Amino acid sequence: MKPVFALVDCNNFYASCERVFRPDLRDRPVVVLSNNDGCIIARSKEAKALGIKMGAPFFQVREQLAEQGVVCFSSNYALYADMSSRVMGILEQEAPRVEIYSIDEAFLDLSGIEGCCDLTEFGRQVKAKVDQCTGITVGIGIAPTKTLAKLANHAAKRYPATGSVVNLMDSARQRRLMALVDVAEVWGVGRRLVKKLNQRGIFTALDLADANPKMLRSEYSVVLERTIQELNGWSCLALEQVPPTKQQIVASRSFGERITDQASLRQAITMHISRAGEKLRAEQQLAKVLQVFIRTGAFNEHDPYYANALSCELPTPTDDTRVLQKAADELLSKLYRAGYRYAKAGVMLTDFYQYNTLQADLFYDASSHAKAQTLMGVMDQINQSGRGQLYLAAQGHEQHWAMKRERLSPAYTTDWQSLPLVR
DNA sequence: TCTGGGGTCCTAGGACCC
């Protein structure tokens, strides 16, 4: 059976989420800022039309945005994650198999439904349903491979006449579109690769599709060879319905203000360890290797620069926040140098083990490990219940370095106190 | 003063083994 993929992608997702609950902003330019109100990471259509650049540092464009009447939001991940799960829920109702690819994108496997209905019409129905139920508009690209579906989605967004649904099952139509599209737009072709491909005379997606896959593989990598095959309608990337288990977990943040003392760094590292531990337990895994890293600002030429990381192997794999915190603290003591203005710190967990395949050593104490797991379970439950927060004292109560979020919108969908009111 | 966070995969090269 010929495979059929659809890529559903939410338009300007974060900016759209903010606008769903603020109808007064419907036609106004809106941008959403990264953590710490650092850079611009999402723009509404109107904001893009004003020429506002993706990734622009907020402090550099702040005045200009104010003059242009652009509404700015701090990022509100609780809201975006909840809106995302609503959108994905609808897709799961509509399509037989779904791969949630990112917070705002999903691949659908539509193989076999051609016989029952017109693919383009199906796409329009899905789009209308998502719009009606969530207020989020999406673009949909349909094609025989994931890479072509991505390209079709790109076209759906770029050409309004398509009604945001593009069916690219026909190979003549694929070639017509590819001839119009810059090779930089192809999924898997990043900035570095574009330069090299341009030097070889490959400028459009079609140039790449017609290139020799074996030759480009030997010069670059098997990834690019697969991309070429996919552009030619040979599906190399399958739908992945079950997310593969994670291989690493990272928790890190820049500080709202620079830190110079070790005590504050210790608080921050403890907080990151707690978050990483929660993620690890949600994955039902144990970690053996822990890394801690700290660094000063990367942009200021006047301040001395220092960035360093240290890792250690734990005696046995663990998911106990307290054990991880103790190890992290020792690493931090070795890493810390006085006299620097630190901008960011974080932790990384790697080398994971499943609960039941754990290879215990001679001194492994099963009963104390079971107790620790119960304790961590209770802690996670309380923290998720919304009734209060349990955390290690080392995290501190007042964090002067906490993330800057000066333009945060309410948690409209995840907090009773913040429900929008209709009068 | 102020520039995000969290992932994956691939490859080359070194260490080590028989």
Add this chain to the structure above:
DNA sequence: TCTGGGGTCCTAGGACCC
């Protein structure tokens, strides 16, 4: 002049993605 051949595992770094 000339110093084997073949394999695995691990790590660091590069490139990409959203």
